[in-house]
Amino acid sequence: MSGVDGLSLRELARDAGVSHGAPRRHFKDKRALLDALAVEGFTRLDAVLARANGEGGRFADRLSDVAIAYVRFATGHPALLELMFSSKHELDASAELKTAANACFARLEDLVRSGQASGELAAADLQQVGTIVFASLQGITALVNTEMAGDADLDALTVSTVRALLYGLAPRS
Amino acid sequence: MSGVDGLSLRELARDAGVSHGAPRRHFKDKRALLDALAVEGFTRLDAVLARANGEGGRFADRLSDVAIAYVRFATGHPALLELMFSSKHELDASAELKTAANACFARLEDLVRSGQASGELAAADLQQVGTIVFASLQGITALVNTEMAGDADLDALTVSTVRALLYGLAPRS
DNA sequence: ACCTGAACACCGTTCAAGT
């Protein structure tokens, strides 16, 4: 049973000591409940990213800090992260969910923009650079959450990835 | 209903015009069936990667070709990919499944090794570089499969990501 | 060897009925 579908409304009701029909009063659907959890997840993630993003300092350091915070959160709550992103891409995702998710992405995009403004990032399409950076973080998350990468050296892997993205894996000379 | 759990054995049996108990003769479990599908997926992916990896040519081009092939496959069969990686990380994944999966990763690792050997990649820990490269590809996959990145410019995104990994996003001068 | 079909213990969802 994969993380999301392992959650049963009836079991939840049982644990709460209430009848299986009761949750219906609070959540119209199973997915309404899942959506609410996903919104909560994005809100918490946004707070985590905000805290990690020290306004001062070199861009490379701020990016590293945010990346570490993101990857720690994402690998620390694998089921929640899966829920957040699988809920978000449902065709009829709630406006609230989209708003919460976009706040997180905007935060990353702002960071990239500031790097371009200060010249620490080469001028390039903001969207595309943002996507590349975010994809790298999500990729680390995916590898760790499917146990293809150990989480022992998690921060080191994150920092190496950020470094590779900034300075390249090819010899620089 | 997420991709993997959307598949019902009873529905499968119905579609095959057979009783719901019949699949039991061929697959002991629902997961035994899913594992068999995952193995098939890795085998097909391995063939795709082998075909993409032209032995001659510059490393950067070969990496681009393999990356494009991987991302196309992964985003072209989202449910299969989710199944492949979620099955693989089950604690009691079959030896057959692990073997099929490892063949794909070894192929990527070989490519990285050849880049280091030719000097087109800086000397560094093979495992870590392999992980960074693979994470990037899996990250693109995750973004596209959760509809956070469009698949219109999929190859362009892949090529840009490979370029960023090789040469960096920071100004090079 | 392979399939059938009833049985069991679970789901999510709906809805009349209670308080």
Added chain:
DNA sequence: ACCTGAACACCGTTCAAGT
């Protein structure tokens, strides 16, 4: 307003019985 509990249509799994 909120909860209950039966009902319905689904699951996966098991198992005696058929061919």
